[in-house]
Amino acid sequence: MQAHDAYKDDLALLTEAALAAGKIAERYYRNDARVWDKGDGQGPVTEADLAVNAQLHSVLTAARPGYGWLSEESNPLGDLSRLGHETCFVIDPIDGTRAFIDGQPGFAHALAVIHKGQPVAAVVYLPMLALTYAARRGGGATLNGVPISASARADVDGAHVLITRPAMDPVHWPGGVPAIKREFRPSPAWRLALVGEGRFDALVTIRDSWDWDIAGAALIATEAGAVITDRHGQPLRFNRAEARNPGVVAAGPAVHAGLMAGLTAPQGAA
Known part of the structure; x- marks a missing residue:
């Protein structure tokens, strides 16, 4: 208490x-x-x-x-x-x-x-x-x-995702680029907050993300019901010496799982 x-x-x-x-x-x-x-x-x-x-x-x-x-x-x-x-x-x-x-x-x-x-x-x-x-x-x-609450969308295909055009390059998606609809907003914090609001289904950032850009909005998205990890699927950590995480993936549970399937190599791949 x-x-x-x-x-x-x-x-x-x-x-x-x-x-x-x-x-x-x-x-x-x-x-x-x-x-x-x-x-x-x-x-x-x-x-x-x-x-x-x-x-x-x-x-x-x-x-x-x-x-x-x-x-x-x-x-x-x-x-x-x-x-x-x-x-x-x-x-x-x-x-x-x-x-x-x-x-x-x-x-x-x-x-x-x-x-x-x-x-x-x-x-x-x-x-x-x-x-x-x-x-x-x-x-x-x-x-x-x-x-507010995050999107409960059940399928990654057709999801509205806040992501930059370069991040859609297949080189970043060894499991295959999902059939998403790409959107963008200028503020990283706002993008995460919009996922929490349910205005968009997900956010994907491939580049390293600074703590000050995402720390607060990460809590907003999480408390709204989104799953949020780095681009490798690991939990975010803040206030470390490097002050950054390796990208961000935020979405409802089903869409997050679909995005991570694309961002990670298929099981057994070389």
Whole structure:
């Protein structure tokens, strides 16, 4: 009961922080925010990312000084002090920065609390679309306060799957590319949350996935009834030194099984 109450309190804290972050992002949205390239193939960052990150760090660490901190915009692979904490914030100040730069509304603030490698409270907030996805361990998942549930589709063929075009290359599917309908959205966290909402049947990411992109939304999808693993079918783990997992597969049980059959070599194959 004590842990359950703690997760509830952490979820309330994340929700309040995410809504405040949205107000900051709105000030910069379509307002010529300065943009830099982070180099080394890391992509762009804007002054809005940095302003949101600073605000979230200030508010969240003041409220929970005993928690570690992992954020895309806070030297995530250089500062490993977070590994000394059983509980850690995992934050993407603006998930979908390219969409933000392009003036598209499909960017999100992705916030999570991780305890012993697993998410226990999470919020994915899209301020320009007025969408607040939230979950806590054992408490279910909601969208704008209304419970959500993942798709119960029984057959992978014909499933609507959030996946990039390159990920459909047969080289990634030794068991055969399933006959799915491909869709895409700009924010990784939003894509996972949409699976939890049941708007799409599944998500597949072949490339390694950073913790800040998926940690919170992974809890939302799981609490909504989806099965979520890495691309090899193994459980996801968060707040490790490398801060990433080898891809993501999220779907209802039957569709997840069908996708994994395609992603893994048939039994007995060389």
